Amino acid sequence: MANIKKGDLVEVITGKKQDNGGDRGKQGKVLEVLTDQDRVIVEGVNYVTRHNRVGQTQRGTKTGGIETFEAPIHISNVALVDPETKKPTRVGHRVEEQVKDGVKRTVRVRYAKKSGKDL
Template identity: 55%
Template sequence: MSKPRIKKGDRVLVIAGKDKGATGRVLEVLTDRDKVVVEGVNRIKKHTKVGQTARGAKTGGIVTTEAGIHISNVMLAVEKDGKRVGTRVGIREEQVERGGRTKTSRVRVAKRTGEDI
């Protein structure tokens, strides 16, 4: 798959799966598996081994955490008319003047609203 257009920190809308319609912030992008970890979405219970820390506190038990969700099941979320809606992501190139030299900069653009992300 090509480079993902969703990045860490983006607000996304889940469009498929058990959490369809939920929004959350991207905590991590797993490019090798084409997955993203979204805050508050696809929560699982993980059983961890009971151990002891250096100070003597016990750790372990059942921990609730977020699991990865396939990147095709999320869309970037933008504000439109006071509602949070999903949008596709486009790329726009613009010329930037830096130190007397012109460089090309790539900017992510929301297809639905036309604004920069």
């Protein structure tokens, strides 16, 4: 079971500090999880600029120019944010029983462990 999923609030825990133009300490929502590469795309973090060559489509409209977008960041460089303390925390799993339509089922559930001073 994955520790970080799409839609989770995460914080960048490595890299340059924000004072030096980095992303460490920034929080954002996970837009996409790239499981085969062990990377995540986080909203508002790791912006890169791509220069696309100017071209034309069949209709004659111009394409290209400079675009900025979020690049993937390695999953080990982010930590899940505890919803109560708003600090980065570790993720645990516990086994619970759910009753759905009269059927008992064992399910693994994620929970935020107690967040310490700093991670």
